[in-house]
Amino acid sequence: MDRTPASLLRAARQQLDGREADWLLMHVTGLSGARLQLAADEPLDASTATAFRDLVSQRRGGTPLAYLIGTQPFRSLELTVDPRVLIPRPETEELVERALTLVPANGPASVADLGTGSGAIALALKSERPGWRVTAVEASADALAVARANADRLGLDVDWRHGCWFTPLSGQTFDLIVSNPPYVADDDPDLEADVATHEPAGALLAGADGLDAIRCIVAAAPAHLTDTGWLLLEHGHRQGEAVRAILSAAGFSAVRTHRDQQGLERCTEGCLRGDEDHG
Ligand SMILES: C[S@@+](CC[C@H](N)C(=O)[O-])C[C@H]1O[C@@H](n2cnc3c(N)ncnc32)[C@H](O)[C@@H]1O
Structure with missing residues:
Protein backbone atom coordinates (compact mmCIF):
# COMPACT_ATOMS: atom_id res chain seq x y z
CA MET A 1 0.00 0.00 0.00
CA ASP A 2 1.29 3.48 -0.93
CA ARG A 3 2.49 5.23 2.25
CA THR A 4 3.45 8.62 0.81
CA PRO A 5 1.81 11.74 2.32
CA ALA A 6 0.40 12.56 -1.12
CA SER A 7 -1.47 9.29 -1.50
CA LEU A 8 -2.53 9.05 2.16
CA LEU A 9 -3.97 12.56 1.96
CA ARG A 10 -5.66 11.91 -1.38
CA ALA A 11 -7.54 8.95 0.09
CA ALA A 12 -8.35 10.68 3.39
CA ARG A 13 -9.59 13.91 1.79
CA GLN A 14 -12.28 11.91 0.02
CA GLN A 15 -13.59 10.77 3.39
CA LEU A 16 -13.25 13.87 5.60
CA ASP A 17 -14.32 17.50 5.49
CA GLY A 18 -12.15 20.47 4.60
CA ARG A 19 -8.60 20.32 5.91
CA GLU A 20 -9.26 17.68 8.56
CA ALA A 21 -7.12 15.09 6.80
CA ASP A 22 -4.22 17.55 6.67
CA TRP A 23 -4.56 18.35 10.38
CA LEU A 24 -4.54 14.67 11.27
CA LEU A 25 -1.46 13.94 9.14
CA MET A 26 0.39 16.93 10.64
CA HIS A 27 -0.54 15.65 14.10
CA VAL A 28 0.53 12.06 13.51
CA THR A 29 3.82 12.94 11.80
CA GLY A 30 4.66 16.02 13.89
CA LEU A 31 5.44 17.80 10.59
CA SER A 32 4.12 21.14 9.33
CA GLY A 33 1.93 21.35 6.24
CA ALA A 34 4.82 22.91 4.32
CA ARG A 35 7.21 20.12 5.32
CA LEU A 36 4.66 17.48 4.32
CA GLN A 37 4.29 19.13 0.92
CA LEU A 38 8.05 19.01 0.39
CA ALA A 39 8.09 15.34 1.39
CA ALA A 40 4.85 14.49 -0.40
CA ASP A 41 6.33 11.53 -2.28
CA GLU A 42 8.57 10.12 0.45
CA PRO A 43 6.93 7.06 2.06
CA LEU A 44 6.15 7.32 5.78
CA ASP A 45 7.02 4.40 8.02
CA ALA A 46 4.34 1.72 8.30
CA SER A 47 3.33 2.49 11.89
CA THR A 48 2.80 6.21 11.12
CA ALA A 49 0.68 5.38 8.09
CA THR A 50 -1.36 2.91 10.15
CA ALA A 51 -1.81 5.46 12.96
CA PHE A 52 -3.01 8.02 10.39
CA ARG A 53 -5.52 5.63 8.82
CA ASP A 54 -6.77 4.78 12.31
CA LEU A 55 -7.33 8.47 13.13
CA VAL A 56 -9.17 8.98 9.83
CA SER A 57 -11.42 6.07 10.65
CA GLN A 58 -12.11 7.41 14.17
CA ARG A 59 -12.94 10.82 12.69
CA ARG A 60 -15.29 9.19 10.19
CA GLY A 61 -16.90 7.44 13.17
CA GLY A 62 -17.68 10.84 14.71
CA THR A 63 -14.86 11.37 17.22
CA PRO A 64 -14.34 15.16 17.34
CA LEU A 65 -11.18 16.37 15.60
CA ALA A 66 -10.06 18.23 18.75
CA TYR A 67 -10.00 14.99 20.76
CA LEU A 68 -7.98 13.25 18.02
CA ILE A 69 -5.33 15.94 17.77
CA GLY A 70 -5.58 16.80 21.48
CA THR A 71 -5.81 20.57 21.17
CA GLN A 72 -8.35 23.32 20.56
CA PRO A 73 -7.64 27.01 19.95
CA PHE A 74 -9.51 29.35 22.31
CA ARG A 75 -8.99 33.09 21.85
CA SER A 76 -5.19 33.54 21.96
CA LEU A 77 -4.59 30.19 23.69
CA GLU A 78 -3.99 26.65 22.47
CA LEU A 79 -5.72 24.39 25.00
CA THR A 80 -5.12 20.70 25.54
CA VAL A 81 -8.42 18.81 25.42
CA ASP A 82 -9.47 15.18 25.74
C1 LIG B 1 -20.68 23.41 29.22
S1 LIG B 1 -19.27 22.84 30.13
C2 LIG B 1 -18.25 24.30 30.05
C3 LIG B 1 -16.78 24.03 30.16
C4 LIG B 1 -15.92 25.29 29.95
N1 LIG B 1 -16.25 26.34 30.89
C5 LIG B 1 -16.10 25.81 28.54
O1 LIG B 1 -16.76 26.84 28.37
O2 LIG B 1 -15.60 25.18 27.60
C6 LIG B 1 -19.89 22.86 31.79
C7 LIG B 1 -18.89 22.46 32.85
O3 LIG B 1 -19.54 22.54 34.13
C8 LIG B 1 -19.13 21.43 34.91
N2 LIG B 1 -20.16 21.20 35.93
C9 LIG B 1 -21.34 20.52 35.81
N3 LIG B 1 -22.02 20.54 36.96
C10 LIG B 1 -21.26 21.24 37.84
C11 LIG B 1 -21.44 21.61 39.20
N4 LIG B 1 -22.53 21.25 39.88
N5 LIG B 1 -20.47 22.34 39.80
C12 LIG B 1 -19.36 22.71 39.12
N6 LIG B 1 -19.14 22.39 37.82
C13 LIG B 1 -20.08 21.66 37.19
C14 LIG B 1 -18.99 20.30 33.92
O4 LIG B 1 -18.20 19.24 34.44
C15 LIG B 1 -18.37 21.04 32.74
O5 LIG B 1 -16.97 21.03 32.82
Missing part, protein backbone atom coordinates in the same frame (compact mmCIF):
# COMPACT_ATOMS: atom_id res chain seq x y z
CA PRO A 83 -12.76 13.38 26.41
CA ARG A 84 -12.65 14.41 30.09
CA VAL A 85 -13.65 17.96 29.06
CA LEU A 86 -16.08 19.73 26.76
CA ILE A 87 -14.37 21.11 23.67
CA PRO A 88 -14.48 24.92 24.08
CA ARG A 89 -16.78 26.55 21.51
CA PRO A 90 -16.45 29.80 19.51
CA GLU A 91 -19.61 31.16 21.25
CA THR A 92 -17.74 30.96 24.54
CA GLU A 93 -14.95 33.10 23.09
CA GLU A 94 -17.68 35.74 22.68
CA LEU A 95 -18.74 35.24 26.31
CA VAL A 96 -15.16 36.05 27.32
CA GLU A 97 -15.28 39.17 25.14
CA ARG A 98 -18.39 40.33 27.01
CA ALA A 99 -16.83 39.49 30.38
CA LEU A 100 -13.86 41.72 29.54
CA THR A 101 -16.18 44.69 29.02
CA LEU A 102 -18.11 44.28 32.28
CA VAL A 103 -15.21 45.00 34.63
CA PRO A 104 -12.74 47.92 34.36
CA ALA A 105 -9.63 46.59 32.61
CA ASN A 106 -6.99 48.12 34.84
CA GLY A 107 -8.36 47.29 38.30
CA PRO A 108 -7.44 44.32 40.49
CA ALA A 109 -10.78 42.60 39.93
CA SER A 110 -11.70 39.22 41.35
CA VAL A 111 -13.45 36.88 38.95
CA ALA A 112 -14.96 33.40 39.28
CA ASP A 113 -15.51 30.92 36.44
CA LEU A 114 -18.02 28.24 37.42
CA GLY A 115 -17.83 24.88 35.60
CA THR A 116 -14.42 25.58 34.12
CA GLY A 117 -13.93 22.34 32.16
CA SER A 118 -10.65 22.66 30.25
CA GLY A 119 -10.14 26.01 32.01
CA ALA A 120 -10.96 27.89 28.81
CA ILE A 121 -12.76 30.92 30.27
CA ALA A 122 -10.60 31.26 33.39
CA LEU A 123 -7.35 30.94 31.44
CA ALA A 124 -8.42 33.33 28.69
CA LEU A 125 -9.45 35.95 31.28
CA LYS A 126 -6.18 35.54 33.19
CA SER A 127 -4.10 35.78 30.03
CA GLU A 128 -5.95 38.88 28.78
CA ARG A 129 -6.22 40.56 32.21
CA PRO A 130 -3.11 39.46 34.13
CA GLY A 131 -4.01 41.81 37.01
CA TRP A 132 -7.29 40.00 37.75
CA ARG A 133 -7.52 37.35 40.46
CA VAL A 134 -9.23 34.40 38.78
CA THR A 135 -10.83 31.51 40.65
CA ALA A 136 -12.29 28.53 38.79
CA VAL A 137 -14.65 25.82 40.08
CA GLU A 138 -15.26 22.41 38.57
CA ALA A 139 -17.28 19.43 39.83
CA SER A 140 -15.37 16.85 37.77
CA ALA A 141 -11.96 16.00 39.22
CA ASP A 142 -10.98 14.60 35.80
CA ALA A 143 -11.83 17.88 34.07
CA LEU A 144 -10.04 19.89 36.76
CA ALA A 145 -6.87 17.89 36.09
CA VAL A 146 -7.03 18.99 32.44
CA ALA A 147 -7.56 22.63 33.44
CA ARG A 148 -4.63 22.56 35.87
CA ALA A 149 -2.37 20.99 33.23
CA ASN A 150 -3.36 23.72 30.76
CA ALA A 151 -2.57 26.39 33.34
CA ASP A 152 0.83 24.86 34.14
CA ARG A 153 1.76 24.60 30.47
CA LEU A 154 0.63 28.18 29.77
CA GLY A 155 2.17 29.58 32.96
CA LEU A 156 -1.12 31.15 34.09
CA ASP A 157 -2.01 31.50 37.75
CA VAL A 158 -5.63 30.52 38.50
CA ASP A 159 -7.03 29.41 41.87
CA TRP A 160 -8.60 26.02 41.03
CA ARG A 161 -11.37 24.65 43.28
CA HIS A 162 -13.00 21.25 43.14
CA GLY A 163 -16.71 21.11 43.98
CA CYS A 164 -20.28 22.03 43.14
CA TRP A 165 -20.83 25.63 41.97
CA PHE A 166 -20.38 27.96 44.99
CA THR A 167 -19.70 25.26 47.60
CA PRO A 168 -15.89 25.68 47.44
CA LEU A 169 -16.27 29.50 47.47
CA SER A 170 -17.80 29.89 50.92
CA GLY A 171 -17.60 33.49 52.17
CA GLN A 172 -15.97 34.82 48.97
CA THR A 173 -17.30 37.63 46.80
CA PHE A 174 -16.41 38.52 43.21
CA ASP A 175 -16.64 41.49 40.86
CA LEU A 176 -17.65 39.12 38.09
CA ILE A 177 -19.03 35.60 38.10
CA VAL A 178 -19.04 34.01 34.69
CA SER A 179 -20.23 30.58 33.69
CA ASN A 180 -20.87 28.42 30.68
CA PRO A 181 -22.83 25.78 32.59
CA PRO A 182 -24.52 22.67 31.20
CA TYR A 183 -27.73 23.90 29.51
CA VAL A 184 -29.01 21.14 27.24
CA ALA A 185 -32.38 19.59 28.11
CA ASP A 186 -32.05 15.91 28.99
CA ASP A 187 -34.08 14.76 25.97
CA ASP A 188 -33.17 17.58 23.55
CA PRO A 189 -33.76 16.17 20.05
CA ASP A 190 -31.42 18.83 18.58
CA LEU A 191 -28.36 17.57 20.50
CA GLU A 192 -25.98 16.29 17.82
CA ALA A 193 -25.32 12.56 18.09
CA ASP A 194 -21.53 13.00 17.90
CA VAL A 195 -21.60 15.54 20.75
CA ALA A 196 -23.83 13.31 22.90
CA THR A 197 -21.65 10.26 22.22
CA HIS A 198 -18.21 11.79 22.70
CA GLU A 199 -18.41 14.80 25.02
CA PRO A 200 -19.03 14.40 28.79
CA ALA A 201 -22.74 14.24 29.69
CA GLY A 202 -22.04 16.17 32.90
CA ALA A 203 -20.88 19.11 30.78
CA LEU A 204 -24.01 19.14 28.65
CA LEU A 205 -27.21 18.05 30.36
CA ALA A 206 -29.13 20.14 32.90
CA GLY A 207 -32.55 18.63 33.59
CA ALA A 208 -35.89 18.55 31.82
CA ASP A 209 -35.65 22.10 30.43
CA GLY A 210 -31.86 22.44 30.50
CA LEU A 211 -32.04 25.22 33.08
CA ASP A 212 -31.31 23.35 36.34
CA ALA A 213 -27.66 24.50 36.54
CA ILE A 214 -28.55 28.10 35.66
CA ARG A 215 -31.28 28.20 38.35
CA CYS A 216 -28.82 26.85 40.89
CA ILE A 217 -26.11 29.38 40.01
CA VAL A 218 -28.49 32.36 39.89
CA ALA A 219 -30.04 31.48 43.26
CA ALA A 220 -26.68 31.40 45.03
CA ALA A 221 -24.87 34.15 43.10
CA PRO A 222 -26.12 37.24 45.04
CA ALA A 223 -24.29 36.14 48.20
CA HIS A 224 -21.04 35.92 46.19
CA LEU A 225 -21.16 39.22 44.28
CA THR A 226 -19.65 42.52 45.35
CA ASP A 227 -22.04 45.51 45.43
CA THR A 228 -21.21 46.36 41.81
CA GLY A 229 -20.59 42.77 40.69
CA TRP A 230 -21.94 41.13 37.55
CA LEU A 231 -23.20 37.65 36.78
CA LEU A 232 -22.73 36.58 33.15
CA LEU A 233 -24.12 33.28 31.85
CA GLU A 234 -23.93 31.46 28.55
CA HIS A 235 -27.09 29.57 27.61
CA GLY A 236 -28.91 27.88 24.75
CA HIS A 237 -30.14 30.08 21.93
CA ARG A 238 -33.77 29.42 22.85
CA GLN A 239 -33.27 30.06 26.57
CA GLY A 240 -32.74 33.84 26.58
CA GLU A 241 -36.24 34.74 27.74
CA ALA A 242 -36.23 32.08 30.48
CA VAL A 243 -32.79 33.12 31.75
CA ARG A 244 -33.81 36.79 31.85
CA ALA A 245 -36.87 35.80 33.88
CA ILE A 246 -34.77 33.70 36.30
CA LEU A 247 -32.34 36.59 36.85
CA SER A 248 -35.09 39.18 37.31
CA ALA A 249 -36.99 36.96 39.75
CA ALA A 250 -33.79 36.61 41.80
CA GLY A 251 -33.53 40.42 42.13
CA PHE A 252 -30.99 41.13 39.37
CA SER A 253 -31.25 44.35 37.39
CA ALA A 254 -29.70 45.64 34.16
CA VAL A 255 -30.60 42.18 32.84
CA ARG A 256 -29.60 41.97 29.23
CA THR A 257 -29.05 39.25 26.62
CA HIS A 258 -26.39 39.37 23.90
CA ARG A 259 -26.52 37.62 20.56
CA ASP A 260 -23.66 35.58 19.15
CA GLN A 261 -22.13 36.06 15.71
CA GLN A 262 -24.89 33.98 14.20
CA GLY A 263 -27.48 36.37 15.63
CA LEU A 264 -28.70 33.90 18.27
CA GLU A 265 -29.37 34.84 21.91
CA ARG A 266 -26.35 33.34 23.66
CA CYS A 267 -25.44 35.01 26.94
CA THR A 268 -27.27 37.02 29.58
CA GLU A 269 -25.92 39.29 32.31
CA GLY A 270 -27.28 41.04 35.35
CA CYS A 271 -26.11 42.89 38.45
CA LEU A 272 -27.61 43.62 41.83
CA ARG A 273 -27.47 47.42 41.68
CA GLY A 274 -30.37 49.22 40.03
CA ASP A 275 -28.31 52.04 38.48
CA GLU A 276 -25.78 49.88 36.57
CA ASP A 277 -25.77 50.15 32.80
CA HIS A 278 -22.82 49.08 30.75
CA GLY A 279 -24.30 49.62 27.29
